[in-house]
Amino acid sequence: MDIRSDLAGGNLAHPAKAGKSAVVFGPSVYDVPLLPYEKQLIDVIGITEEEYSRFAAEVRRRGLVRPAGYDHIPDIVCEPKTTTAIILTNLAISLLLTGVAYLLTPKPRQPEASSRRELPGETGANRFTPSRGFETLAELGEYASPIPLLFGLYREGLGGGMLASPRLIWSRMFSHGALQRAKLLYVVGEQGVEQLGGIAAPQLEGIFLGNNALDPLFEDAFAFYWKEQSGDPNQRRVRDSNFLYGSRGKADKGDPDPAIDGEVFYAPTGEETDAVGQFCHAFTPANSTQFGVFESIANGTSFRPNYRIASVLQDNQTGFTKRAAERARLKIAGAGFDNTEEGRAKLGKKPIPERGKGAADFLEVMQKQGQRGAGRNYSPRMGIVRVIKFVGTNNETEITTNDTEFKKLVTVQPKDIAIFVISNTIIDPDIYLEEKADSRESVDDINSSVESLQIAADDSMQVGEQFAIAGTTWKVIDRELDRFIPAGEDAKKENQKITLECVSTDESEFNKIGIVSLSKVVQPGKDFIGDDVPDGPEAGIDETFFPITKVAFATIRNNRPAVVTEIGLKSTVFQSLNGLCAFNSLPTPDELKKLDKENVQVANGVINSNIVRSTVFRVFVRKAGEENQSFAPIPRLFLVRGNRPVAQYNFIRFALTGGQGPQELEFKFAQMPGAELRRISNLELLLDLSHSISSESNSIEFVDVTVDNIGNLTIGFSGKEVSKGKISENKEFMRNPTVVAGSGGTSYPSNVVRVGNAPAAVPGKEPTAIERKKNISNQSKNFGGRLGAFAHTIIGDADDFKFPSPFGLVTQEFIESNPRKWISIQWRYERHELPTDHFARKYNQQKYTWRLLSASVFGSSGNFKKGDVIEVKRGSQSTATLGSSSAYPGSNPFKNNPDADTGDKVINYSGFEFKITEVEDTETISGRRQAYLYELFGDAASSQLSVGEAKTIERTFTSNNKTMKVELTASVRFEFPDIRGKGRTWTAPQVKIIQDSRTTQDWEKGEKFVDVAAISLANPYKTDAYEFAGFEYRVGKLDVNLIPPEFKSSQKFAKQTQLSDISFYRNLVEKSNANQPEHEIVYINEMQENEIIPPSDQPSQPPMNNLVLAGLSLKATRNFTRLDQLRVWLGKGLQVERLHPDLADVYGDSNSKGASNLFTDLMYYLLTDHMGGAGALLGMTSDNPVLVDKQELINTSKFLETQKLFFNGPIVERTNLRQFIQSVAPFFLCSFVISDGKYSLKPALPAMSGGSFNTGPIQPEQFFTAGNILEDTLKIEYLGAEERRPFKAVVRYREERKNKLPQERTVIVRNKKNSEYLDKGLEVLPHEQFDLTQFCTSKDHAVKVARYFLALRRLVTHTISFSTTVEGLAIQAGSYIKVVTESSPYSGANTGTVSSTGVVTSASDLDDDIYFVDYYKGGNDDILSDDMQITNGRVEATKFHGAVFSVRNTTVSQNIYVVEQLTFSQEGTVDIVASEHPCDDEGKSLMVAAMINEEEVRVL
Secondary structure (H helix, E strand, O other): OOHHHHHHOOOOOOOOOOOOOOOOOOOOOOOOOOOHHHHHHHHHHOOOHHHHHHHHHHHHHHOOOEEOOHHHOOOOOOOOOOOHHHHHHHHHOEEEOOOHHHHOOOOOOOOOOOOOOOOOOOOOOOOOOOOEOOOOOOOOOOOOOOOOEEEOEOEOOOEOOEEEOOEEEEEEEEEOEOEEEEEEEEEEEEOEOOOOOOOOOOOHHHEEEOOEEOOHHHHHHEEEEEEOOOOOOOOOOOEHHHEEEEOEOOOOOOEOOOOEOOEOOEOOOOOOOOOEOOEEEEEOOOOOOEEEEEEEEOOOOOEOOOOOOOOOOOOOOOHHHHHHHHHHHHHHHOOOOOOOHHHHHOOOOOOOOOOOOOHHHHHHHHHOOOOOOOEEEEOOOEEEEEEEEEOOOOOEEEEOOOOOOOEEEEEOOOOOEEEEEEOOOOOOOOOOEEOOOOEEOOOHHHHHHHHHHHHHHHHHOOOOOEEEEOOEEEEEEEEOOOOOOOOOOOOOOOOEEEEEEEEEOOOOOOOEEEEEOHHHHHOOOOOOOEEEOOOOOOOOOOOOOOOEEEEEOEEEEOOOOEOEEEEEEEEOOOEEEEEEEOHHHOOOHHHHHHHHHOOOOOOOOEEEEEEOEEEEEEEEEEEOOOOOOOOEEOOOOEEEEEOOOOOEEEEEEEEEOOOOOOEOEEEEEEEEOHHHHOOOOOOOEEEEOOOOOOOOOOOEEEEEEEEOOOEEEEEEEEOEEEEHHHOOOOHHHEEOOEEEOOEEEEEEEEEEEEEEEEOOOOOEEEEEEEEEEEEEEOOOOOOOOHHHHHHHHHOOOOOOOOOOOOEEEEEEEEHHHOOOOEEEEEEEEEEEEOOOOOHHHHHHOOOEEEEEEEEEEEEEOOEOOOOOEEEEEEEOOOOOOOOOOOOOOOOOOOOEOOOOOOOOOEOOEEEEEEEEEEEEEEOOOOOHHHHHHHHHHOOOOOOOOOOOOEEEEEEEEEEOOEEEEEEEEEEEEEOOOOOOOOOEEEOOOEEEEOOOOOOOOOOOOOOEEEEEEEOOOOOOOOOOOOOEEEEEEEEEEEEEEEEOOEEEOOEEOOOOOOOOOOOOOHHHEEEOOOOOOOEEEEEEEEEEOOOEEOOOOEEOOOOOOOEEEEEEEEEOOOOOOOOOOEEEEEOEOOEEEOOOOOHHHHHOOOOOEEOOOOHHHHHHHHHHOOOOOOHHHHOOEOOEOOOEOHHHHHHHHHHHHHHOOOOOEEEOOOOOHHHHHHHHHHHHOEEEEEEOOEEEEEEOOOEOOOOOEOOOEOOOOEEEOOOOOOOOOOEEEEOOHHHHOOOEEEEEEEEOOOOOOOEEEEEEEEEOOOHHHHOOOHHHOOEEEEEOOOOOOOHHHHHHHHHHHHHHHHHOOEEEEEEEOOOOOOOOOOOEEEEEEEEOOOOHHHEEEEOOOOEEEEOOOOOOEEEEEEEEEOOOOOOEEEEEEEEOOEOOOHHHOOEEEEEOOOEEEEEEEEEEEEEEOOOOOEEEEEEEOOEOOOOEEHHHHHHHOOOOEEEO
């Protein structure tokens, strides 16, 4: 094929011919403009420009970098370190995961910073002791979120340590009247290597809530617990022995709750008031949390001006002046006598007119009363005047008052209509005019006050707004006027008529409202309604007569099914008297008459103080999520009282009882307005919540109720029952008040509360660890089957797959047949296939057996010593029972062994011999409660009752000659498992008192007594510690039949003042519901029993094993008004295996396992540990790290220690382990390597064996040239301009200070050799951020990282790849190699032509010499290469005549590279990728020089 014709046809993809000299025309060829001298050469030789371009392109290709021959490298010695077979194994996986391509991206990949969950309170007025509460609560940690790994070690002078943020896993709120308390349980993190000490406790100064440290000056406000490890299956919960800081155990301490058998984090269940191990979650409901009636609007409620003494002096006032004084008295107090027709008729007289003719007589009679009247009732000029009853479509009945009625009660239902009228009338300004005295007693103050209240009512009652009238709910549906205009402004004098429709009566007790007379009350003809006089008829509308109020209902529901729901309330309940008349110090009418005669002017005092207000509310409940189920009322009323304008905190507990399981309930809270309370009997007992408590156990009352569609509920609350008659009135509204005591009759005890276990706890020694010494049986030697027979007895048939594998259980073992000495062992087995020749398989077709994995102590009688040897057996010498026992039955497939020797063919008993290796002191030997219940109710494990079913017995309590007949009811419950391993126990009994002849009446409330039972020998809970066991009880309340005490007074100026929602005196008596609801639900505690996990029929135990736990009990104080995130400063992290050989110098102690700050130790833990790492997934342990190059990690640990590169920080987010190590390793100047199938870390820079930088020449592990690089496989990839651009490094790190909050610091580092930027200023340099805050606590560390990345960017220019053979290869990822290459770069200046006569023409002068050239003759297909001799400007060899040539100038390069990847290809070769490691002429690392030379960089 002719090349010209192909080129002319435009085919640029000419196929190459075989042979080394073949020209390859490919798609990469492109046109390069020709220089003038090149065109002259073309003309001389007579070829086309296209042919010349092809020739130049091929010469360029041949001149590319290629491996140099061995002849260029003197004294090369390449001795393989391993055999070819081993090399192939190495190549199976050998990878440098943090190579240059990864590191030189402009913004290196960063490890994500630790992530890093907050609560405000309330302060009362300055003049009052403030109450304290938490506004919101911390959220529980998310389910299945990773457990934090806290890794680090504080070293004096080197820093370190970390601030950890534990995750909340259990929470419960408490209300203590004036304050709230939170009890919180946290997971701090993994404890580290199993069976070690875990993470050491923080110092008090290093414990923070948010940014506030727990202060020892306020130790009575908190209690802090720390459990550094929970590996012991019996000690996995935080106990009182874990108490560390603050105070506990008494009412005034940070944690007032008593310990229950050592437990301090507990919650009640449906049957238990102090159950241990139950889950509790406290949360703040988000919406519909406030409830109450507020912003009251008068429904005809009388208005009275402030009462005052109006003296009428007898001698010092003229007739007219005296009359004016009498008018002032009349305005305030009224007539003081019954001036109605009915009242005067009783005296045989007629009413006396107040004005006009006869007025003088009226005033004379009034004056003689001595200001006896309690007050004149003025109209509020508004009220409900009509109800239209809905009795069906187009059927309505209208109800109003009659001519003689002031008011009327009406029963209402939904769709009824009420008409509310605001009257455009005022009191006649001349009502108290004394014409002859030319003076009047002004009523402008009354008119003005009434007008402002009318306007406020009109503004409030807009269409669509909802209101409450008593317990019924109404909605405004129409307004006759857009806006009510008062009489003084409205020439039309139009009344406002507002229409309301009843929308619900569900929250009402009586379904009644009140209406008032339009003519007698709203628009009274005589300008007032009437006068309140002692013993006179009703002459006004009282304060509790159905005012209209705004209303809010609180509706909350469980987030999850619960057996107990505790609801926390924040209530602000009070009344403020703002200059109100001091009624209780007023003189009597007779005293005032005497003072008038003596011409003594009296000025009464006023009250500016706060008094008691009482609010009552109801609670409704229904099952959440069930359609068409309405709320059912809980049949008790709840009371909150207060007399200060500060919040008080209370709670109500609702427990499902009677064996009910957990339910998801919805609760509705509705305040009962004073209008409905007035109809409640004074003897009605209310549950008064207004009593602060000091602890869980000693001040809580219980009431049992039954609720429709729900069942039995037990209400728990702090407080007492009080009769409604005690809460109606305030003495501040009485003249000369006195208290009249109530009277009573019988006083039976009606409630008792368990206080604790009895007798007092006895300390003991609990075994905590056992060691198996040997297997035992009746056989003379081992013929097999002993352990199989034992396991078959305690578990069951291994061939029956209803038993999961692995399988765990707990058994109780009586030692030496002593009922007082027993131990419970927790066993863990797995199913294991028997060998085919095993006797049980051959003769009994038994395929599987149980293989013991572990045996540990679960509980004991508390009377063991370290070193005790015990036997645990089954069969004829079984330790599971007391007394005699039978040999293994014939159904046991391991009993009979035909292959055994005579006399040993039958196994009658078998088991283990254990040695107790560890014991610990315990504050309480367990078993008192269940021992007592066993004696009363029998064995729950063998009971025929199902779980949840109850048993009731009768018992008589006695104390100091007093007796109490009771019914005790206990239910069978699961307990994981109890200390004897049975899993079924009794709940603490409910106590019902039987009030008959055996219950005496001389018990006192609060009286404590003990009921115990003797513990029999057969009782499985019997120990040496207790001969008797039982409970201590307290009398909670008495059933007292009495008449409650009440206030008596010569005169009452207002009644029902504690309960009413509006006052005669309006703003002079400011009620706490004037502007907003008084109650708010601030927290919900949900308690759940542990779930049952089939098929074990036992509840799961909270999986707290191998964790570090923290607990906090915190009272809301001035310092802590928010439940912010708990944070603890830790000087030591989790415990790991330490790899650095110099333990004492590096870690501060000689322990081979403990806290560390070396990244190599962290990596080893993450890869090998089964709990906190991936050891189980990878199938290895620290003792057998088959996938880890442990020795390489040991070597690298020396590098990290020498360079002071330490890891101090938490790992809190879920992450890919390989990606984590890969991303973090560069920031420790290391490379993550996989070689020989094993993970390791290697220094990314040349280092000595001791860990210091290698400043000498690098000794390559292997040389590569053309002799061992496969032809045409060498490729060089140069980094782009973007990857090599200079930058300044901005490195962020943490500055840790012992027991202080960390501070984030930033250091800026740049190269001094970026000369092109220096003249322009530092700010011109682009900056790149490196976030090391997760683990770096040292500026030196941060600077080294910056130096490293700056050096990489400045010095490394390219990577290479090539292929070689396996033979003699002795390198791996991370190895240093030397690659020798040569190149002959094409240059037009080296090009020339040889004429047909041999004359040389060239771009540059060529001296006489022999040159190796590439040459081409026109018309040929091939470009040839050969030596060409020039003599006197001519070439004699004719083969060059008529050719164009290019002289080759070959350059040889020798560079050091770091192997990044080795791959074994399918062709049997090895592909190698390596990155340049720049060195100087002596072979010394320029990267190392950049790290140690202070002149290289500038640190800002």
